[in-house]
Amino acid sequence: MRCLSFLLALLLTLPATAQDRHADEHSYAQPDQVRIRDLGLDLAVDFDKHQLAGTATLQLEWANEAARELVLDTRDLAISKVEARSGKRKWREVEFALAQRDERFGSKLTITLPRQYEQVRIAYATSPQASGLQWLAPSMTSGGKTPFMFSQSQAIHARSWVPLQDTPSVRFTYTARIRTPADVMALMSADNDPAAPRDGDYTFAMPQAIPSYLMAIAAGDLVFKPISGRAGVWAEPQVVDKAVKEFEDTEKMIAVTESLYGPYRWGRYDLLILPPSFPFGGMENPRLSFITPTVIAGDQSLVSLIAHELAHSWSGNLVTNASWKDMWLNEGFTSYVENRIVEALYGKERADMEFVISRNGLKAEMAQIPAEQQVLMLPARVGSDPEDALGAIAYDKGAWFLQFLELRFGREAFDPFLRAWFDGHAFQSATSEEFLAFLKAELMAKNPAAVTEAEVMAWMTAPGIPDFAPATESPRFAAVDAARADWLEDRKAARDLKTSAWTTQEWVYFLEGMPETLAPERLVELDQAFRFTGTGNGEIAQRWYPLSERSQYFEARPAMSLFLRKIGRRKLIMPTYEALAATADGLAFASQIYLMAKPGYHPITSASVEALLAKAKAAPAQ
């Protein structure tokens, strides 16, 4: 996933415990007793009720002869019946108990079986408030005529639409039959057929075993256009051509990644372009990455997001963090591979600019989070929200550590090492401890002078960034620094700066280097020269609107309000909400905007905005 959650400081409140790092404290499941091996879904999509209803059939593999209980994760599911059987025998109804709902983890479902049946079938329906589903009225889509729904299961939201073992340490294959209104197309993280007739009755198979957070479904007015023989775009008809053009390099990205890390093992690789309310940049649902439309910039400047989601086909989907404490094994590796893909396709200058921007974000985030959370190898934290681990530490410190290893060992040793890690752990879950052991045996032992164990452990278990971390220089950003200084020190007017060749990365860096506030008339000058207010580029808007608000440049507010109401991608809008929440007047304005925006926001985005506004109201600023 690409999101860089921004509100970590609000959430990181729970103390570390000494619990075993190998357990998954975010799931009720007991995979040491019994594991799901296959899931069969038969669900109807009801857009009026905002509900999925039907059955989930689980194939079980028992690990302990004495076990008679199957414990599953659920959240807000209405369970009407549970049956069990072995082989093709008759289904027999069995007892189940749904525990009281925990705010964070949902309700533990305990199914008591008289013996070790091979299959369990659960009849259930989801709640309209399911945390992993969003239901959009036709008015919230590009076409305006057909409703839209989609899932977001990572980290622990799959349990809100399927009863299962919701832990990345369990993998299973799945099949599904999905029924929708006849004019709606349904897709899953499975073998979507570009030629499937649109008739409201769809079947899917996912033959590779995946963890629960990669379960995904979407339904709406979706059409397909190919990019290559194995890659293409699903999107609303109004968006599909623009998306195919923007992401035309997808096949090249697959080929580059294969040349570095071995074959793409999932069959097709398609992109699903979601409506603007999608709370993240992208989600690496296997065979079908879910993508925010906010990266369709018109100039391919934000396609590193596609590189990121594609990279997860190796780091994350193929080799998966065994629990969310080891999130950096997914996101740090993926951010590193993303940068390698960008370098191979678009050159080192662009890759370096992207590293610099993400590391500036990392430094800003580190200033807000406690030291014990600044480590890659997080301690077990019972009761914590697993999304706490979804911050810049896992992504950018993780990628920085891998770049450090690459530079010390050299690509000729490091690239084959990484490929061997993916090959050797394919379709398995892994822990930080396993990676460390592999690193020591396969890289450090063979090149003993390159890196010390103390250096490795400084990355893994010490807060902050080691002082021996490699620095990334960007000559193109040095030119931006010079231009900004010329303007700030009145040597040049904004319109005289040489910006015609700047890409999104340079504009982002230009704005991020501005002082905390500027005189409003200085922002007028920037706006007249560069038309930032009302920009269609979300990355620029993400930096411009907070600067305007801090600088009390209120002329930007109407466009800011439109931006906050149209876009639901958390990373893009949260900085503006935060800037607004810093003053009493801004907080009132933000609360008004949120009321209007909320019906179009995903529950994940709403929760973040509400937490921010509530915190600001509890401790008024001025």
Ligand SMILES: [Zn+2]
């Ligand atoms: Zn990711």
